[in-house]
Amino acid sequence: xxxxxxxxxxxxxxxxxxxxxxxxxxxxxxxxxxxxxxxxxxxxxxxxxxxxxxxxxxxxxxxxxxxxxxxxxxxxxxxxxxxxxxxxxxxxxxxxxxxxxxxxxxxxxxxxxxxxxxxxxxxxxxxxxxxxxxxxxxxxxxxxxxxxxxx
Numbered sequence: 001x002x003x004x005x006x007x008x009x010x011x012x013x014x015x016x017x018x019x020x021x022x023x024x025x026x027x028x029x030x031x032x033x034x035x036x037x038x039x040x041x042x043x044x045x046x047x048x049x050x051x052x053x054x055x056x057x058x059x060x061x062x063x064x065x066x067x068x069x070x071x072x073x074x075x076x077x078x079x080x081x082x083x084x085x086x087x088x089x090x091x092x093x094x095x096x097x098x099x100x101x102x103x104x105x106x107x108x109x110x111x112x113x114x115x116x117x118x119x120x121x122x123x124x125x126x127x128x129x130x131x132x133x134x135x136x137x138x139x140x141x142x143x144x145x146x147x148x149x150x151x
Contacts, residue, residue: 013099014065014092014093017063017064017065017092017100017101018065018066018067020063020065020101021062021063021065021067021069022067024063024069025042027053027055028042028044028045028053028054028069029044029045029053030042030043030044030045031043031044031045031046032076036082036150037082037086037149037150038066038149039062039066039067039068039085039086039089039150040066040067040068041068041070041076041082042067042068042069042070043069043070043071043072043073043075043076044069044070044071052071052072054069054071057071058071059071059072059074059075059078059081060075060078060081060082060084060085061085062085062086062088062089062092063088063092063100063101064088064089064091064092064093064095064100064101064104065089065092065093066089068082068085068086068089079140079141079150080137080140080141081137082150083136083137083140083145083148083149083150084133084134084136084137085133085150086148086149086150087132087133087136087137088129088133090149091129091132091133100129104127104129107127107128107129108123108124108127111123111124111126111127136148
């Protein structure tokens with residue numbers, strides 16, 4: 001990909017999104033963290049009942065920046081999940097950081113309304129960003145995309 005001057009316009013949005021992700025350290029807490037393949041990976045602390053503190057309780061979460069939250073050691077060590085979350089990282093960087101999160105949220109609410117506020121997971125699986133990330137994760141796990149970012 002050829003360098004373009006307007007790529008610099010992505011920097012402030014990405015920086016804002018990184019700051020928003022790091023602010024999640026307050027409610028989520030930090031059990032462990034590491035720098036791996038260009039991302040800061042963090043395992044969120046658990047509550048006294050053993051439940052993760054991540055809102056929505058997913059295995060992993062990225063707000064579209066190079067900070068990835070994991071719910072457990074198992075998620076932290078899952079290569080397919082790392083590829084999935086790094087896909088969201090690229091989506092966020094190309095989608096102007098916080099604007100990616102806004103678009104993601106609007107699409108989720110739209111899909112949820114279309115299914116008459118039924119199971120949230122059904123709406124989640126219809127979001128464009130999730131469909132793309134799961135497709136890339138599936139291709140990686142099937143060996144069709146061996147050089148996927150994250151491994």
